[in-house]
Amino acid sequence: MKKIENKIMLITYADSMGKDLKELNQILDEHFKGVIGGLHVLPFFPSSGDRGFAVINYDIVDPAFGTWDDIDQLAEKYYMMADFMLNHVSIRCDEFKDYMKNGDDSPYRDMFIHWDEFWPSGEPTEEDMDKLYRRKAVGPYIEFTREDGQKVKLWNTFFEEQIDINPYTKPTQDYYKRNLGRISDHVPLIRFDAFAYASKRPGSSCFFVEPEIWEVLDIGMQPLKEKGTEMLPEIHENYKIQLKMADKGYWVYDFALPMLLLHGLKSGRTDRLIHWLNICPRKQFTTLDTHDGIGVVDVVDLLTDDEIDFVREDVDDITKEAQQYIKLPSMIKTSGKKAQRYQLGCTYYSALRCDDDAYLLSRIVQFYAPGIPQVYYVGLLAGENDIENLKQNNDPRNINRHTYTPDEIAEAVKKPMLKRMYDIMRFRNEYPAFDGDITVGENHNDGKLLISWQNGSYKTTLYADFTTKKYTITYLDEHGKECTL
Numbered sequence: 001m002k003k004i005e006n007k008i009m010l011i012t013y014a015d016s017m018g019k020d021l022k023e024l025n026q027i028l029d030e031h032f033k034g035v036i037g038g039l040h041v042l043p044f045f046p047s048s049g050d051r052g053f054a055v056i057n058y059d060i061v062d063p064a065f066g067t068w069d070d071i072d073q074l075a076e077k078y079y080m081m082a083d084f085m086l087n088h089v090s091i092r093c094d095e096f097k098d099y100m101k102n103g104d105d106s107p108y109r110d111m112f113i114h115w116d117e118f119w120p121s122g123e124p125t126e127e128d129m130d131k132l133y134r135r136k137a138v139g140p141y142i143e144f145t146r147e148d149g150q151k152v153k154l155w156n157t158f159f160e161e162q163i164d165i166n167p168y169t170k171p172t173q174d175y176y177k178r179n180l181g182r183i184s185d186h187v188p189l190i191r192f193d194a195f196a197y198a199s200k201r202p203g204s205s206c207f208f209v210e211p212e213i214w215e216v217l218d219i220g221m222q223p224l225k226e227k228g229t230e231m232l233p234e235i236h237e238n239y240k241i242q243l244k245m246a247d248k249g250y251w252v253y254d255f256a257l258p259m260l261l262l263h264g265l266k267s268g269r270t271d272r273l274i275h276w277l278n279i280c281p282r283k284q285f286t287t288l289d290t291h292d293g294i295g296v297v298d299v300v301d302l303l304t305d306d307e308i309d310f311v312r313e314d315v316d317d318i319t320k321e322a323q324q325y326i327k328l329p330s331m332i333k334t335s336g337k338k339a340q341r342y343q344l345g346c347t348y349y350s351a352l353r354c355d356d357d358a359y360l361l362s363r364i365v366q367f368y369a370p371g372i373p374q375v376y377y378v379g380l381l382a383g384e385n386d387i388e389n390l391k392q393n394n395d396p397r398n399i400n401r402h403t404y405t406p407d408e409i410a411e412a413v414k415k416p417m418l419k420r421m422y423d424i425m426r427f428r429n430e431y432p433a434f435d436g437d438i439t440v441g442e443n444h445n446d447g448k449l450l451i452s453w454q455n456g457s458y459k460t461t462l463y464a465d466f467t468t469k470k471y472t473i474t475y476l477d478e479h480g481k482e483c484t485l
Contacts, residue, residue, distance in 0.1 A: 001075040003188050004230060007037020007429040008367070009081070011290060012377035013051070014044040014065035016403050021066035025074055027406060031413050032380075034426040039078035040191070040374065042291055044071070047090060049161030051291070051401070053083070053193065054090040058179040071186050081189040081232065084180060086220050087198040088162040095175065096163060103148045111171040113164050115141040115153035119202055133197075133207035135342075140164075157197050167198050167216045177223045184227035189251075192220060195233040196241070208241055214248075232285060236295050236343070239280075239302060246281035254286040254371055255298040261288065261365060262311045262351055263303055265358045268467040274443045276302055277369060277451070282438075284371035288362060289379040292397055293343030294351065315344045315351050319399070322387050326396045345396035347378050350385040356417040357469035363421055364471060367428040368451040368462045370438055375425075378402060381412040424473070427485055431475060433458040460485075 010032075018024050021044070028036070043052030046062045061067050074080060089096060095108040103109070116122045124132075124139070134140050135158060142156040142163070155164040165172045183190055198220075199213040200206040217233075224231055232251045235241050242252040256276055264273045294315070296308060303311075316323075326345065344351070352358040359382060366373050378400055386402040404412070412418065428434060436455025441448070447467040453460050460475035473485040 001072070001186065001188055002077070002079040004079045004372075005037050006372055006435055007079075008035070008425050009038030009040055009079075009285065009372060009374045010036040010377060010380060011040045011042065011374050013042045013291070013401075014062070016377050016401070017409060018404075018406055020064065021061070021070035021074065023406065025070070025077075027409055028077075031409060032422070034429060035380075035422045036375070036425070037078060037429050038080065038372070038374075039074055040081040041071070041074070043083045048092040049090070050159050053085060054088075054092075054159065054161040055085055056090045056092045057094065058084070058182055068186060075186060079189065080187040081191055082183050082187045083191050083193050084183060085162075085194060086167065086176070086192045086216070087157065087194040088164045089175075090161055091163050092161070095171070099146070100144065101147050103146045103150060108171050110169040111165050111175065113155035113166050113200070115139075115155060118155065118200070124202075128203060131203065131205055133205040155200070157194070164197070164200075167219050173219060176220055180220070180223040180229075181227065184224060184229040187229075189230045189232060190224060191232045191234055192217075193234045195220075196235045196237065208235065208237065236292070237297055238300050239276075239298055242281060242284070243279075246283060249283070252281050252284045254280055254284045254369070255295045256280070256302055257286050257366065257369060258288045258294045258348070259296065259299040259308070259311060260302060261362045262294070262315070263307055264466050265352060265362060265469070266311060266314055267307075268447045269445075270447055270449045270464075270466050271443045271445060272303055272307070273365075274440060274449065277440045280370055282370045286366050286369050286371045286373050287376070288366055289348040289376040289400065290374075291376065291401065293345050293400070294348070295343050296341050297343075312341065312344060315346050318350055318353060319344075319346050319385060322385060322390055322399055325387065325390045325394055345399045347383050347385050347400045348376075349379065349382045354382075354384060355469070356382075360417050360421055361464060361466075361469050361471055364424055364462060364473070365449065365451070365464060367424060368453070373428070376400075377404070381409065382415065382418055383412075424485065427473075427475075431458065431460055432456070433460045433475070 014021050018027050043055060044061050044065050045058050046056040048054045048056055095111055099106040099108045140157050141153045143151055143153050145151050157164055196208040198216045199209040201209050201212055233245060236255055239256045245252045260273045260276055264270050349359050383402050385399045389398045389402055433453040433455045436453055439452045441450030447465060449464040451462045458476060462473055464471040474482055477483050
């Protein structure tokens with residue numbers, strides 16, 4: 001398998017660019033040679049829900065997508081990332097079914113977090129509930145009836161098909177070791193999905209709780225260290241958490257960049273963006289779009305509340321036709337606060353009102369920002385909001401989860417703006433300066449942005465104007481001559 005490289009990574013489901021992994025491989029060969037160097041295939045294991053994130057087992061690739069051989073073939077061409085759910089399992093997994101069948105005699109009984117055993121008095125106080133960081137209005141638990149007739153309340157952060165697990169118990173740690181070891185045989189990078197929810201302590205938010213979060217991370221990292229596998233924690237929250245992770249040397253996500261770029265391109269201002277580019281981690285993966293949404297909570301304090309509302313209101317206007325099909329917007333409840341907007345459901349191209357100049361500039365800035373760029377498959381094709389998909393399933397994230405046929409992809413890549421974007425992506429993947437040092441130009445409150453990368457005699461500079469959406473890219477060739485891309 002290929003090791004991690006400083007080349008653009010594609011994020012896709014196994015069946016979103018073609019029907020399975022084999023077809024994905026063919027499509028990437030046909031249309032995207034040199035455009036991407038890495039590949040994050042979202043959960044490709046047997047699953048009972050949440051578009052793959054309720055994993056039943058990690059032993060096999062879902063037969064609908066292919067086999068481990070298909071993953072290995074892709075891993076010879078691209079450095080790959082796969083998901084592991086550190087916080088939860090599917091209620092259809094063997095371990096949970098064994099507990100439901102055998103009750104307290106099950107070896108997996110302590111793998112699951114019993115609501116009444118978690119709280120010192122058997123139930124949380126009103127203050128305890130108010131402190132919880134939670135994704136739904138009710139308490140994060142589900143009641144199950146075991147085969148012995150005993151009713152049990154078990155911790156459940158997300159959807160009904162997922163049940164949380166206790167990282168401190170031996171059956172969970174054995175589960176981690178077995179499955180992380182297997183995945184590590186096929187990919188060099190594993191994403192710990194929903195990682196921050198795995199740190200739970202009575203009387204706390206039960207989200208990124210310190211020092212527990214570092215203990216949980218050490219437990220999860222142990223099997224990876226044995227294989228030399230790297231880890232990327234998925235944490236959608238305030239950027240300061242990413243800075244904490246980066247300070248300890250871990251890869252992190254830049255989930256602040258998407259909103260900062262939307263704000264800049266909609267307002268014509270670059271001051272907020274320039275500030276972030278100067279302080280953001282360098283060992284990171286950048287995003288504009290993902291399978292979830294455009295994060296709002298990530299930029300609190302990088303943008304003011306009014307600036308966040310400016311972007312949110314414009315995106316809400318863009319998606320107003322879709323709102324009638326969304327049961328509930330994506331919200332979170334945090335300590336002492338009312339429920340607040342968590343993320344925006346919209347493709348990035350649609351969020352920029354399908355303005356080719358604005359979209360291309362957003363991608364170019366991403367490619368020049370510190371870190372390794374990730375491009376979601378819908379963004380790779382400049383996809384618009386899929387309201388028909390939303391009608392069939394009112395999960396707001398489905399607006400940005402269109403499934404492309406080979407014919408749709410062949411048509412989309414003809415778009416001149418995308419052809420230009422792909423050329424710039426190839427340049428980003430191959431030009432040596434991006435392995436060097438970055439310089440971000442000063443803020444002059446004029447809507448301009450300058451970013452330079454230099455590595456020895458190689459240098460490239462992006463000059464961008466957010467008021468006109470125009471840009472210039474220059475670089476020095478192998479003879480030191482300045483060229484324009």
